[in-house]
Amino acid sequence: MARRTSILEAAARVIARSGVRGLRVEEVAAEAGVSTSLLYYHFKDRTGLLRATLEFINDRAERYTTARDEHAEPLTPREELSQTLLLELQDIAEVRENSTAWGELRASAIFDEVLREDLARAAVVWDQEVAALLGQVEPMAPAAALAAAGERLTALLEGLSMRWLSGGLRITHARALMEGAIDAELARLRQK
Amino acid sequence: MARRTSILEAAARVIARSGVRGLRVEEVAAEAGVSTSLLYYHFKDRTGLLRATLEFINDRAERYTTARDEHAEPLTPREELSQTLLLELQDIAEVRENSTAWGELRASAIFDEVLREDLARAAVVWDQEVAALLGQVEPMAPAAALAAAGERLTALLEGLSMRWLSGGLRITHARALMEGAIDAELARLRQK
DNA sequence: GTCTATATTCCGATAGAC
DNA sequence: GTCTATCGGAATATAGAC
Numbered sequence A, B: 001m002a003r004r005t006s007i008l009e010a011a012a013r014v015i016a017r018s019g020v021r022g023l024r025v026e027e028v029a030a031e032a033g034v035s036t037s038l039l040y041y042h043f044k045d046r047t048g049l050l051r052a053t054l055e056f057i058n059d060r061a062e063r064y065t066t067a068r069d070e071h072a073e074p075l076t077p078r079e080e081l082s083q084t085l086l087l088e089l090q091d092i093a094e095v096r097e098n099s100t101a102w103g104e105l106r107a108s109a110i111f112d113e114v115l116r117e118d119l120a121r122a123a124v125v126w127d128q129e130v131a132a133l134l135g136q137v138e139p140m141a142p143a144a145a146l147a148a149a150g151e152r153l154t155a156l157l158e159g160l161s162m163r164w165l166s167g168g169l170r171i172t173h174a175r176a177l178m179e180g181a182i183d184a185e186l187a188r189l190r191q192k
Numbered sequence C: 001g002t003c004t005a006t007a008t009t010c011c012g013a014t015a016g017a018c
Numbered sequence D: 001g002t003c004t005a006t007c008g009g010a011a012t013a014t015a016g017a018c
Helices: A002-018 A025-032 A036-043 A046-066 A077-086 A093-109 A113-137 A143-165 A171-191 B002-018 B025-032 B036-043 B046-066 B077-086 B093-109 B113-137 B143-165 B171-191
Strands: none
Touching: A002 A025, A002 A036, A002 A046, A002 A093, A025 A036, A025 A046, A036 A046, A046 A093, A077 A113, A077 A143, A077 A171, A093 A113, A093 A143, A093 B093, A093 B143, A113 A143, A113 A171, A143 A171, A143 B093, A143 B143, A143 B171, A171 B143, A171 B171, B002 B025, B002 B036, B002 B046, B002 B093, B025 B036, B025 B046, B036 B046, B046 B093, B046 B113, B077 B113, B077 B143, B077 B171, B093 B113, B093 B143, B113 B143, B113 B171, B143 B171
16 A cells, blocks of 8 residues: 555656656656556556546645644634635645646646546636635625636636746746735725 | 648647647648658658647737737727737637647646747737736836736636636636636726 | 658557566 | 566658659
8 A cells, every 4th residue: 555655656746747648657657666567456557547646636735725724823814815825836846746737637628528527526616715715805795706706816826827837937926926816806806 | 831831720620629749640641631751741750740830820829819900990908908818718710729729838838848938938928918908008007017917817818718628617708707807907007 | 742651669558477 | 466578559750652
């Protein structure tokens, strides 16, 4: 089981480096320091390895998205909102790997019907979470306006992530732009 | 030269259908009705074909972005701004092809250094064009704020495009969200 | 410039020993 | 569970005739 996990960690690194569609079974094996046939033993085939890896990555993401209760300094709704959105814009191996995988999933879904529903489900949850946080900051805003603002912020986050990962944007600048967008959306919710 | 162009058109269709990384040289040849070796004659190798296709797509995009002078009803700056941004959110074969290819280029650039600079160059031009249009609507806004708003709007456009193309967003809704973001950004520029 | 082979490389997958 | 060795198919790329 330890082997299995270390293979999945290796696969996550390879995806971050070469993408889902650039992932070579042999490369993962080399990264993990095992033989290729061992991967087939554990995961049946390339697709099985991929699915297990994406699940692995997803679990990890939930962990770092949820676990900020430690020091228990209660955040204001506004702080919680920007923290939630900015979590995905950090130059940390784990976040990079997750963002890369997410972007790959999006890009693949354009050509692969099978992936579409998994993706859509995850995206809706995410949109609603952001809309709810917006609602805590601006309780008087109508639900439809909150939903729209949430969709815009998450779509923007994906766009900024892509630009960051593809080298067109430094991470500090991406974060600043995200903050600005949050301000703009909140101002609009207040004003309407 | 006509051959060259028809190969590039075929390649654009194949990319829209299967993505950059799903593009098979043989498939492009079949789509264009020529032999594979002819592609190698004209474009040297697969990468050469890819670069030429992306350039071709980019030129096409500039054409349909610029060419709305026909009927010469002069648009207000505000109208011109939203029209420019909404042009990329249309369910028309050519736009779909271009948006798909652009998204693929972004996604590929994460793993392919060669594509990065082509991409960065095109993106900067695009950001500045939007910033300039924003400046026409809000001439008093400081340049830095205009630049940031432009980057946000183009990044959002990319995010919305991805969601639309991957089936998570209907085109009418995507357009409405884009309009909303323009409003939010303009409101913020006015208020600061 | 364009085609018909064909060579070459790469990669997913399996067989079989330990 | 893990390895070495290898097969077979698919995709890129080239040789050479027209």
